[in-house]
Amino acid sequence: MKYNANSSIPISDIKITDEFWNKYRDLVGKVIIPYQWDVLNDRLEDVETSHCIENFKIAAGLSNGKFEGAVFQDTDLAKWLEAVGFYLAAYGCDEKLEAMADEAIDLIEKAQQPDGYLDTFFIINAPDKKWKNLCEGHELYTAGHFMEAAVAYYEATGKRKIIDVVCRLADLLCDVFGKEEGKCHGYPGHPEVEVGLVKLYRVTGEKKYLDLAKHFIDIRGVGDNYFLEEEKQEDFERIFPEFINYDPSYSQSHLPVRQQKTAEGHAVRAAYLYSAMADVAVETDDKELLDACKVLWDDMVHRRMYVTGSIGSSGWLERFTTDYDLPNDCNYSESCASIGLAMFGKRMGEITGEATYFDEVERALYNTVLSGIAMDGKGFFYVNPLEVWPAACMDHTSRLHVKSERQKWFGVACCPPNIARTLASLGQYIAYKSKNKLYLNMYVSSKIKAEVSGKEVRLDIKSEIPWNGKVSVHVESDEQMEGTLALRIPYYAKNPKISVSGAGLDMKQDKGYINITLSSTSMDVSFEFDMPARFVHSNPKVRADVGKLAIMKGPLVYALEQVDNGDNLANIFVSGKTKLQEEFDNNILGGTTRITFNAQRIKEEGWDSGKLYGEVESDFEEVKLTAIPYCYWGNRQKNEEMLVWMKEKF
Amino acid sequence: MKYNANSSIPISDIKITDEFWNKYRDLVGKVIIPYQWDVLNDRLEDVETSHCIENFKIAAGLSNGKFEGAVFQDTDLAKWLEAVGFYLAAYGCDEKLEAMADEAIDLIEKAQQPDGYLDTFFIINAPDKKWKNLCEGHELYTAGHFMEAAVAYYEATGKRKIIDVVCRLADLLCDVFGKEEGKCHGYPGHPEVEVGLVKLYRVTGEKKYLDLAKHFIDIRGVGDNYFLEEEKQEDFERIFPEFINYDPSYSQSHLPVRQQKTAEGHAVRAAYLYSAMADVAVETDDKELLDACKVLWDDMVHRRMYVTGSIGSSGWLERFTTDYDLPNDCNYSESCASIGLAMFGKRMGEITGEATYFDEVERALYNTVLSGIAMDGKGFFYVNPLEVWPAACMDHTSRLHVKSERQKWFGVACCPPNIARTLASLGQYIAYKSKNKLYLNMYVSSKIKAEVSGKEVRLDIKSEIPWNGKVSVHVESDEQMEGTLALRIPYYAKNPKISVSGAGLDMKQDKGYINITLSSTSMDVSFEFDMPARFVHSNPKVRADVGKLAIMKGPLVYALEQVDNGDNLANIFVSGKTKLQEEFDNNILGGTTRITFNAQRIKEEGWDSGKLYGEVESDFEEVKLTAIPYCYWGNRQKNEEMLVWMKEKF
Structure with a gap:
């Protein structure tokens, strides 16, 4: 057996000239990367403090103070650096960006410890706790992002410094982890280092990096759960209170990966793990592992994925739930999880040579990944619902995670730099x-x-x-x-x-x-x-969508917005036989095809009594509606209603 | 102005002979009270440990050990005792129950401290923290339940011992709390003591108890928020981690109560507070306060209440959200909150002489309160959804609070004894x-x-x-x-x-x-x-229900269960013109009227490909369905689907 191993074309050999996507290319280079650099450096006043660069300075002994931010705050810088690498590779030289990146790399190198260790949270906060809370500590996750960043930057610039930094880190991991006696038998609470190690192996040829990635895949979920055992350490300190009563499926460690048949747990963790499984399968010619990937992919995209290519139905813990459970107004559907889906699908498509994987990659990229970023590049969605009623997205309630306006930055800021690196490396999916x-x-x-x-x-x-x-x-x-x-x-x-x-x-x-x-x-x-606009149904097993219609055109899912259609979008009924009229309008949303169509709404008149319930007959009125691409919602008015799945009038 | 003050008829003068309700009377006396007594005494093996009586024994010095259970664990016993009181009053003497209650009272008296203090959590756990965390400590809440219990038991038996206990407690409260300098200016984080104080005033004539109730009402939400100030104490210890970033509206302390126009925060807290406001309004002839009650009632029942008479749309923090936000499958809709709604409505109806309040009291009692208890009296729902798909009610997800099977007992067990005391005192609502x-x-x-x-x-x-x-x-x-x-x-x-x-x-x-x-x-x-079975619509502003129908008959809401109708109830479509056929069947659910009707379902055939989305036309099949009263759902099969609001086929 020989798969299409390492079959990517270098980003630098794919120059995008596309009008739809070039908006985003320009944003990445001219807005997002410089803006995020300012954010990472705490230079913006009306944005939540990142403290990310400051943490590195403290770890490097260049500054005094405490660590601030999430335990995985370092990865903001890593993903930013990866985005810079991809951008330089894809779009040519930019001396200013390269200078920023070199400055960041100098700082990262200074923060690295003599043995190769690199994680500012533990360096500053808890040097005696290194590798002792793999479940929550995110050290390996962070390491993985540095490896990905290093490879991207090295491939773009040929500069080795950051590759040398992460090789020292990878060498340390090879010393610390492994199946041999005396080594730590743990594995990442959040997969990511595995894809990083494979990339580093591909660029350095150092086989032990691939071996370690394979080891992390093979040992996961074997025997007594490592994370439940780890918790029993006397000096164990919980980082995330919500991890109490830890559920191993959250980190896909409930079973050996080859025995997993359903996409479980935290959606980003899952997609990154599956991507790594595919990498290891192709590099080690492991058919059993690849078959496991196929089963997990099928469960994910055929039973647990939104029409927008997002995953993670549960707002609480950002995770998969069960087959066909796809609520539209309280889901998590994290931008990063859709990026993970695209990563996994790209690998599966390339390995198997089957085009169908790219149907879903394209779905994720055109819809959820793009919806995650504002058209000015300065606002971001973590959570990507398919139905938003802003009044109900309240703090201190079950829908507190759903935002009806893109946020400038986040305390936990994984999505913005992840979207940036994805847009900068779009060529890899083409x-x-x-x-x-x-x-x-x-x-x-x-x-x-x-x-x-x-x-x-x-x-x-x-x-x-x-x-x-x-x-x-x-x-x-x-x-x-x-x-x-x-x-x-x-x-x-x-x-x-x-x-x-x-x-x-x-x-x-x-x-x-x-x-x-x-x-x-x-x-x-x-x-x-x-490629006319078309109505799409969901499988009737999807309780949330049965009896509803969505509009798609090509890979794009369309949505209704309040600004075009008034409020209370839930009371709209559309016949599946309605003609969908398309009109390209250069003047809205940077140029887009709007779809207009006739529909009916239940009138609110007759309920003037102000009562909630009664034997009032439903009375319809004819309305003309306008849908726009889902990826563009929330770019005109803020905090307004949005809806993807409309009720069908039969 | 003179309202119908204190217009209740003693429970003992209302003897219920009703077949529908006597099932529950028998349960209360013969099953629930003895069963709960066993639970409180930790005598049952397959039930979560209560430790409630044991806490009293430890506080009384009769046993050694640590406090266990929720901070308000004492109220389980108080509500149980109140249920016994009501039961004895309503249904005559029961020597065995009275002996249990007297034993409990002896123990309560022994646990009480010389100054009148009574709360085993603080007596055992934190004697130096008394009254220092009114936000979370529940001492006043607990005191209120003891007062209510004492009045019920005294009125039933004429025995004064427990009245004397709670008068000593109330006297202590009068010494500790008040607007005078040197007194604590706090008020309960969870209202309840106010209704208890008014009841105690009515039975003892001791005006200072009414004055303290009025004080707690008047001071609530005035000036800098007491709970936010309280948090700043150096030795403040958080009891509930989810109270971080405390939102004063959670405890209705965001504004002086007379300025509150919308039902906010934790639904049980809200309903108990509003009940107390009505009590104080009538006893002090306070029109402004009564007007505030009317505004809050209207907001609650006309904009924030389920058709089943339940309140609290948010699963997280069990609270109100916003007008017309009434999701059916992830709501909290706590049994206790519907009991609170009935308490509040009864007061408003009696004070104003307006029948409409009892429409909603009846709605709550016949639907959510009864659904909270299994027909064998041994299982309980905290959470009362209107749509359940058991597969999606998973631990570690946003729907972890929704149970598709009544639970035997709960670690935090407020609902079971609350339902018992309500059923035992049903006469008060007649x-x-x-x-x-x-x-x-x-x-x-x-x-x-x-x-x-x-x-x-x-x-x-x-x-x-x-x-x-x-x-x-x-x-x-x-x-x-x-x-x-x-x-x-x-x-x-x-x-x-x-x-x-x-x-x-x-x-x-x-x-x-x-x-x-x-x-x-x-x-x-x-x-x-x-009183034929009828279809009911919701106000079209309710996004979750627009385009749907519910069936009601008289005060009863009906529901579809999987056992009668197969799974995937979400794919059912019903015409509002369908004839509803009623049939009383003695052989199911203790004798009930079933409703059968014709409907259509979207077939799952055509989706055999296993795909999630596609251009597959919806194909309907004719089906005959059966609905049963909502209050009886989950009494035949466990962990099956249930649905109240069905999609309308226009």
Whole structure:
């Protein structure tokens, strides 16, 4: 067995030229990264204090004071640095950003301890507690983010300093953890170091890093639960009060990973673990582990995922619940969890060569990941509900986690830098390759360079997605081309037609792709399909959505906003036979296709008595409604109602 | 102004003979009280340990050990004792129960400290912390329950010992609390002592008890918030971690009570406070305070109450949220809060002479209060959702508070003894009187004795409610009767007809009552109305219910259960024009009227692919459904689906 191992195309070889996505590219480089740098440095007045850089200064002995922030506060800097790395790789040189990053790296290096240890919470706060609370301490999680950041920055700049820092850290981990007697037999309470170790292995060739990642995967959930045992230490100190009566499934440690059949626990932990399992499976040729990944993926996307590609139905503990339990107004659906879903799906798609994985990657990226960030790049959602009634999103209640306005920054700020690094590395989701085949997954206008069958080919992709199903790909090479160009046929493409340099093509799909044989030195591929706005139903087992309709267009989920449609969106009824009218409007939301349609609402008249219950007949009025892409909600008015799933009038 | 002050008829003068309610009378005396006595004494093996009696023994010096249980664990015993008092008063002598109660009283007296202090948590655990954490400490709450219990037991038995105990306690409170300098200016974090003090005043005539109740009402929410100030004490110790960032509206201390316009915070706290406000208003002839009660009542029942008479929409912190926010599957809707609603409504109805208050009292009692207790008296719901999908009611998630099976006992066990005392004192809700008028509110078959216009009249009420709208009242006296008998016309009574000794009566209503002039020495009143099962809508502002229907019959809300209707009740659609067929069946649920009707369901076929989302058309099938009274749900099968609000097929 040989999978498409390490099949990514370097970010630097995928230059995005897309109008839909370039808004975000510009935000990442020009707004988000500098803004977050200011936040990390506590330079902004009307934003919650981060203290992240200050913690590093204290740990480095350059400043005095106490650690402040979450136990995993360091990862804000790591994810920021990774975003800088991706941005520099993808979009070319930016001396100012590189200088900021080099300054950060100098500081990180100074904060690192002589033995390689690097975690400012424990360095400052509790040096005697290192590795003693793996359940909550997040040291390994933090280490993983530094490794990912180091690889991204090194690949972008060729500068080794941060790679050397994380190799020292990784070497320390290899000394501390392992199955051998005398080593710690624990594993991360929050998976992440595993994907970091695999990346570091790929860039350094140091096999012990891969071995440690595999060890963490293999030992997880084996025997007496490590975290429940760890709690019994005499000097154990609880960090998160809500972890009392700890449930091992929260960290996917309830069973050995190969025996897990359902997506359980904290959604981000789950998605990061599954991504690592896929990495280790492909690197170690482990079919059993890959099969476990397939089972978990299927449960996640076919029974526990929102139509917006978000996961984690429970507001409390940000976790999976049970199959088909997808409430729309009190879910967590964390931005970071959708990023994790995209990470996992990309790996599975590349390993198996099956296009279907990218259907869900695309769903997560176009909807929940983008909804997580304001169109000005300065506000963020952690929680991504599908139905918001701001009045009911109150502090001190069950819906306190749901915000009807993007927040400037968060005390626990995992999402903003995670979104930034994802947007900066979007290229990784667009295309990948095996030796003789170049796969196109997401049709984002871009210029790609890749070696196929030993020859460098250059692609110029022009895509009108998500507004129209129209893609053209110019392929050329200095040599006679060989091998295959594989085009993913999205599940929503109606009447797909492909022509190559004017000649039609047999549309026979292979794992969801159409294979085009590369030949000559220049080819023009045209891919066209219908992509009208459409109504979507959920599986009737989803109690929250049965009898309801959502609108999608291509990969985009649409939503109703109060600003267009008035309040009380819950009283709207739509026939599935209603015509959906599309209109591209350059003047709203940076240019977007609005969808208008006829519907009915239950009138509030007749209830003027002010009573709550009665034998009052429902009386409907005709209304004309407007839907906009879900990813753009909350960018015009703040604190207004929003709704994805509308009641169906049969 | 003179209100109908202190207008209750003694429990002992209302003997209930009703088949619907006598099931519960028998449970209270023969099952619940003895069972709870065993629980309080830790005599049952498969039930969570109460430790309640043991705490008293330790406080009394009769046993050694630590305090165990909630900070308000003592109130389990107080409410139990109150239930015994009510039971003895209502249903006559029971030597065994009286012996248990006397044993309990002896123990309570021994636990009381020389200065009158009585709270085993602080006596055992923290004698130096008395009155220092009024926000969380529950000492005043506990005192109130002892006062209520003492009055009930004294009125039933004439035995003074427990009255003397609570008078010593009340005297201590009068010394400790008050507006005078040198006294503590605090007030209860959980209102309850105020209703207790008023009851104690009424039975002893000791005006200072009323004055203290009035003081607690008047000082609440005035100036800098007492609880936020209290937290600043150097030795302050938090009891409930979830009270961090304390929100004063949680305990209705965000504003002076007269300025409060909306029902806020913890629902039980709110209802107990409002009840006390009504008590103080009537006893002190305080129109402003009564007007505040009216505003709060209206907000509560017309904007924040479930159709089942429950309150407290937020699962987290068991509290009110905002107008029209009434989610059905994640609400708290505590049994105790509905008891509080009944307490408040009874007071408002009696004070104002307006029948409408009893519409909601009846709603709460027939639905949420009864649903709180299993038909065998041995299981209890704290939380009373209107929609349950057991698979989704998982630990470690946002729905961890929702149980799909009644629990045997609870670590924090406020509801079971509260339900017991309420069922034992049901008579208080049936009738009350002013000097010249006897009001009938709830038509529960019973024999009532009361003085009207100076003469003792005896009523024999025979009622077929809730199954049929048929009530007969035989009224007699040894003397020529004078005054008025007022019959409440329930809001659901269709075509009501009243005849007196055969002669029809003008149905002109006065504040929701029909007045019947009492004359001669014997009269027969017949009250008949139609009460067919009916569909009910909610106000369309209720996002959770708009486009849905509930079934009611008289005061009863009906529910669908999985045992009758299969699973996935969310995919049921019912036309509001469907005929509801009623059938009384002696063989289910102790004899009940079932309602059957035709409906449609969305088929799950067509989704065999196992996918979550798609362009699959909804396909309906015809089904015949059965609804049973909501109060009886979960008494046949355990852990099955239940649903009140069904989707409407228009």
